[in-house]
Amino acid sequence: MSQQSATRQELPALEATLSDQLTAFKKSTLKLDLTRGKPGAAQLDLSNALDGLLGGDYHAGAVDLRNYGGLDGITEAKALFAPLLGVSPEEILIGGNASLTLMYQSVLSALHFGVQGAGSAWRDECTVKFLCPAPGYDRHFTICQQLGIEMINVPFTADGPDMDRIEELVASDASIKGIWCVPRFSNPTGHVYSDATVQRFARLAPKAGPNFRIFWDNAYAVHALTDDAPKLLPILDACREQGTEDSVLIFGSTSKITFASAGLGYMGASQQNLKHFKAALAASTIGPDKINQQRHVLFLRDQATIEQHMHQHAEILAPKFRLVLEQLDKDLGDDGYGSWSRPQGGYFVSFDTLPGLATQVVAMADDAGVKLTAAGATFPYGKDPADSNIRLAPSYPTMDELQQAMQVFTTCVKLATVRQRLAAKELVSSELI
């Protein structure tokens, strides 16, 4: 029954049917998890050759990979991963197992020591603010929150974040020192920033001047689901053309190429930026795990091998995304239950309920054994002003689990929507009395 065309008299019956369906799900004691963008086991299997690949040779050229040293990673890994970030091998640092750690260290280093050396430390100013295109990645927002950085929401347009708003804000407020971006297959909306958007980022004229940085988290650089997915303009090149190459710090990792726990995180930046970052980093590390870097060099080899490898990931992931979208289309269609993204890559489907229903839907699903990312998590401070965004992560469950989880999800969305209409009608009725 269409909820949009359902009359006031028909709504209670619809509510009852949906309620019964949910009760049935509860009885089947599901335990499903759609919360995090974790690779599934079949994806992880693609990289099982990593351990043992060295064949007893722990050297890369003259470097003994087992010993201390090499703050910014091995030469071979720099050459391999620089093209993924659109930078040169002199403009990349290869770190440990997480780009998140590099991002955290970059923000921290800017706070404590400044992005330009002595005298530029952000903490010397009363307030430090970041722009946060939202919905976005919760862990970016957690870094800001933990380090006491004030966050300002920025909405999206079809081309990426709202550049008019960003240009206006950064030009008017010197305390705005940074912005978080996931420029390709944005988490969770799936946006790929258009060429015009990237060029506007390169031309930004922040009031904070040389103390402003774009945190460009290109986490899904090679994570397309289809061959015709839009490409991303390399931002460092765009910046160089404008003479703004120091304004951006680029991040990426193999967490969703090889192993989530044991991949490589890397950071691309101008040599000037890397110099400052390395000076700060040196106090906290004896250098990265060079052995794991060499494993990755031997396993991923070259750009063609990476492309082929990512094709195999897409073959596993694409059917899961298809299932999610088909279930949403079939169950919710265009019957006014909300809207959702149709990503061509990345790890998420972004779903917007009618305003005010996300928290309720997530709680209902949890009650029926399906864990969803907490409502609000995709916004700074965990507060979604419209209480409508829910991030769906299809990668980890099996196809069967995913199908069950999506059935529960759509049932919850429908039930919450119908109940909201019923409550509104009661309100109207009682007001009429």
Place this chain on the structure above:
Amino acid sequence: MSQQSATRQELPALEATLSDQLTAFKKSTLKLDLTRGKPGAAQLDLSNALDGLLGGDYHAGAVDLRNYGGLDGITEAKALFAPLLGVSPEEILIGGNASLTLMYQSVLSALHFGVQGAGSAWRDECTVKFLCPAPGYDRHFTICQQLGIEMINVPFTADGPDMDRIEELVASDASIKGIWCVPRFSNPTGHVYSDATVQRFARLAPKAGPNFRIFWDNAYAVHALTDDAPKLLPILDACREQGTEDSVLIFGSTSKITFASAGLGYMGASQQNLKHFKAALAASTIGPDKINQQRHVLFLRDQATIEQHMHQHAEILAPKFRLVLEQLDKDLGDDGYGSWSRPQGGYFVSFDTLPGLATQVVAMADDAGVKLTAAGATFPYGKDPADSNIRLAPSYPTMDELQQAMQVFTTCVKLATVRQRLAAKELVSSELI
């Protein structure tokens, strides 16, 4: 010729002989390095089985080691390494490839967020000071310097750092928030803290109260050179007896057990301390490399295997230490050229020249192709008040290289000493005129 018994007339001839010897070394264009405590290749070879050890099984119990998660490490690694720190498996966190990173994060977390949660952040106070038993580990001091923590030198006694001084200082100054300790085979002096010293640490009554922490870097916990090397009292047990178990953070790693670049760093602490630390840590990591943790679990297996493995290290290291000490005894004897440690474990021999000569000796050796740790590096701010301490690191060079390097070193010590005497005599002579 003995320099002590040499007359004023004989000194110039002695200087000329030593000077000629040094010139001969310079001509042989040596390129030797005694700077860092890096394991030698033969030591690293002992752990070559690590890569490939998983045999394709990426699971530990029900945990998929390849995926995200597990902030404080895998259960199996906790069980294996807890005894090395003298803590229970509930009191350990297994991290990435460096205990240095855990130490840095601990200090940083205490500065920003406090050791006891909200309101206890060190940075809320004007000045934060650390006690630094010196000579000590340069990287400890670098952490303090980078984070703006003021350092106070504390001398050593035979039992470890001067506890009278430490007790007096911490009791009188609330801005003293921490102390760095390397309690077994101290870097570089080789001290093993006596039981009485450990117990006095456990009984410390700092004016900073519950905001004070002992940073107990047990880097050489199982790194004895001889079977009869003194043992260290487990400090967390000693603290528990005094009700001060929250006053200490313990660190260790396998950097000098397996691979320097690709080992495991770990941290032992009360559950209360671990809780606070993990809350701060969570924002900066997606969890440690669990695969490498499992490699270590399979390779090091149990306490007996670790002991056996460390025996093999000792068999490689002991001859190198013997060579260094024999060369020092033979060349310098008790002829007033300085004094040196006779460590029963660890990675260093600590040498003290006559006051005011360390910088000169290091420069002379460098000029002759032998790199030594910079004079002063073993003291806070790189300033040795007596300019006399030089840290010798025998582990990395081969026996041949080590012998050559030691010959150069003792020649430099002798030449600098004789030149100092000559300069003093000239001064006396010219005053007499």
